[in-house]
Amino acid sequence: MKNIIIPGRRIARELLILIGCVVIALVVNIYAILKYKTEWKELVTTLHITIVLGVIIYIALGIVRLILAGAARLFRRKVG
């Protein structure tokens, strides 16, 4: 069986991307509060929704990244 080694740098990069996604979700929440004129306490009370939204964004981004990486590998193979 082949061992897959994920380097520490890769893990740190993925964590940073996930945190970035949660921050984007937080910004979306701020936009929603301003747009619908609701209360600022929702930043705390809807934190669970923000986190779930962040994870959804991360997964969606992951799919896009996978497609792009696949396309890049295919392109490199054709060129090579």
Next chain:
Amino acid sequence: MNPAATILRRASNGDMKHDSTPSPPVLNELTHRREFLKRLAVIAGSTALLAEMPWWSPLRAAPPGDSPADRVRVGLVGVGSRGNLHLTNLLRTPGVEIAALCDDYDPHLQAGLAKVPGAKGFSEYRKMLDMPGLDGVVIATPLNLHAQMCLDAFSAGKHVFCEKSLAYTIEECQAIANAYRGSKKVFQIGHQRLFHPPYLRALEFARRGEIGDIKQIRAYWHRNGNWRNPCPSPELEHRLNWRLYRAYSCGLMTELASHHIQVANWFLEAHPLSVVGYGSINFWKDGRELYDNVNLVYRYPNGVHVIFDSLISNRFYGAEVQIMGPKGTIEGETGRLFAEKPPPAPGIVQLINSLEHGLFETIPIGGPSWVPDLKKDTKGIVLGNEHTGDDGSYLEIVAFANAIRRNEPIPNMMEQACLSGVAVLMGQTAMEQGREVTWPSDFKV
């Protein structure tokens, strides 16, 4: 201020869970109850609470001690289904001694005496009233017997707890009210919703203007069953199934409607001006005389109507009292408030919903331009989270016992009894005579 809910939440603190265990009192349970009543007494002294619900005043009393002077000796007349519930609650009430039981149906009497071995048994209530040392009586008999028993009990100098509805005729209601006025004795009516936490909370919300001015009350009580008790022989039919026969009762009106009409009077702070209605026997055609379905409209001051219906051939909707105002609806039986304009969802939820609708919702072209007025599918707000396990039947007994011990009347109780008692009799007459029946102008509480 949140009088009722605060009281029950702070006072119960888990102790009242013992209510769900229908067992004879044990020392531990009575100790728990004393603790509960002690806390209740402290909080029930609040001025705000007593202004809104003066009949709670006996609950201010600290729980009794063990001295004989603190004991209240009561007799129970009628040990049938409701009587048995009172018996259980009396046994659970600290400082109450069930000195006597009375029932002219011996199997009921013997079953009651088996639960209270020290009590003296009677088959004739007048003999029970003559028993020395008896402080009060609890009357849980067929409706047609209430008036004479109340009058005799007052004459004998006893305090009276009478099951609802008050009496069989309006004249009898008046006679009881008159006798009470002259007696200076305690009177309690078996309208347990006056002591039921969800209703107390509902009243608080209504008074606070959460639903706006009450514009309509719709009440219904639906069951599916023949409403019969097991009858060992045909000659006992009328005695055991008295709720089905006109000589003893007004059936659905006095046994069920009286509760909801009492709530309506209470919330509207008024009595009905008139009533119209129809009733019939359309399902249980088994020899009964009283309607198995009733439909009535009560007219109250300021153009407010109370609509009540009851049937015993379909239980889908169960029982409910819907108190409606322009800003919301309160459902008393389930203790919920439904705002007409509920608070908006959080901004982020609205944004997600908006995106979802934009992406997936089809845009109707040339379709219907109206939305059907179907029931709003909202869960509403729960009115309080008091899990006392009591529908008010226990606290009304405690209030009765405390009032006897303090020898002070329960404020407003006869008024509540008369207003609902008369209103349901008006309803029965309206249905039987097929006419509008107005409030008897000469009736005085």
